[in-house]
Amino acid sequence: MVSPTNEVLGYDSKVEGGLIVSRLDAVINWIRANSIWPMPMGLACCAIELMGSGASRFDISRFGAEVMRFPARQSDVMIVAGTVTYKMAVHLRRIYDQMAEPKWVIAMGACASTGGMYRSYATLQGVDRIVPVDVYISGCPPRPEAILDALVKMQDKVRQDRPLRKTLIGSMLPG
Amino acid sequence: MTSAAPTLAASLSAQFPTLAERPSLDWPAFNIPAAEVLTLLRHLRDAHGFDLLADLTAVDWAAGTSPRFTVVYHLFATERAEYVRVAADCASDVEPAMPTATEVWPGADWHERECFDLMGIQFPGHPDLRRILMWDGYPFHPLRKDFPLAGRETELPDDEVAAETGTKVIAAPMAGGPFVAHPDGTVSRSEPRALNQSWNEKKEKPAD
Numbered sequence: 572m573v574s575p576t577n578e579v580l581g582y583d584s585k586v587e588g589g590l591i592v593s594r595l596d597a598v599i600n601w602i603r604a605n606s607i608w609p610m611p612m613g614l615a616c617c618a619i620e621l622m623g624s625g626a627s628r629f630d631i632s633r634f635g636a637e638v639m640r641f642p643a644r645q646s647d648v649m650i651v652a653g654t655v656t657y658k659m660a661v662h663l664r665r666i667y668d669q670m671a672e673p674k675w676v677i678a679m680g681a682c683a684s685t686g687g688m689y690r691s692y693a694t695l696q697g698v699d700r701i702v703p704v705d706v707y708i709s710g711c712p713p714r715p716e717a718i719l720d721a722l723v724k725m726q727d728k729v730r731q732d733r734p735l736r737k738t739l740i741g742s743m744l745p746g
Numbered sequence: 747m748t749s750a751a752p753t754l755a756a757s758l759s760a761q762f763p764t765l766a767e768r769p770s771l772d773w774p775a776f777n778i779p780a781a782e783v784l785t786l787l788r789h790l791r792d793a794h795g796f797d798l799l800a801d802l803t804a805v806d807w808a809a810g811t812s813p814r815f816t817v818v819y820h821l822f823a824t825e826r827a828e829y830v831r832v833a834a835d836c837a838s839d840v841e842p843a844m845p846t847a848t849e850v851w852p853g854a855d856w857h858e859r860e861c862f863d864l865m866g867i868q869f870p871g872h873p874d875l876r877r878i879l880m881w882d883g884y885p886f887h888p889l890r891k892d893f894p895l896a897g898r899e900t901e902l903p904d905d906e907v908a909a910e911t912g913t914k915v916i917a918a919p920m921a922g923g924p925f926v927a928h929p930d931g932t933v934s935r936s937e938p939r940a941l942n943q944s945w946n947e948k949k950e951k952p953a954d
Binding site for chain 1: 879880881886888893894895896897898902903904907908910911913915916917918919920921924925938
């Protein structure tokens, strides 16, 4: 419909009645990517940098991830920040299992990614041996900027997801 | 280090004929048979003012030596700021044991648990001798000399997690390590690195 006063065709809330047309996948991804609640699995000095990224100077809330949730069921991404011993690894896996879908994992720093300098009998040689990792951060410990960078990369990954495909409706869709 | 050392040695030797002086660079140190170690510790605490058990640890002199295991007590006199060390050899090299010091110092509890966990030394009379660092059921004593730094393969502490992930406790890939610091040179040279970097996880270690 062309307005008599405005020749440009575009979104007009008066005409469309407050409606926006989009894909459901895009809407869900938009919601998910901008409210990622981290589960801060702070196990060593990396956790201090994680706290730094949450504080005012670096302010992780600019990316919608300031709500650190210790209860596993309320959180979306587990940030494994620190050295994972074998004794802790089984508890880490249980906490991961308790997180509600959809869920992601960020391996923060050398220790969580590979075991780091702890090539020893007590240390898990990379947290990807027990949980699926989405983003790895290098550094010992990484700077808060690196954590924010990883978060942005994870948001990109979330945006590429097609959540509807994983539902019952999605399984009935063609293609 | 301290003028009290000769008098302490003389006084102890008079009371404990089996006591022997132990070579030491700083504070006085003594060897004592395991059977008398508690009597000596109690005497040092009550008569000589060594009221603090600063550390309780053990030495593994490697398989094949006898005695193989030595338990070492580090005592501190808080009023005089003096230390003394007491060392006692374990009688058995296969199943080492030492009477518990928890009745002299309750604080020896966790030290002895650590000693048991990492060295495999039993402390008969200990109120709660469980592993303190490694998990219950871990089959090795990792600070023994015959245990490799990288560790040995075994099962994860939790059967369910082990079944779900298919992961085991593995011997850590040393990749040319252990990582050691060079004693001299610039910082970029002296920082810890593997001695032999010709092999890694992907490339086999060359035969010697």
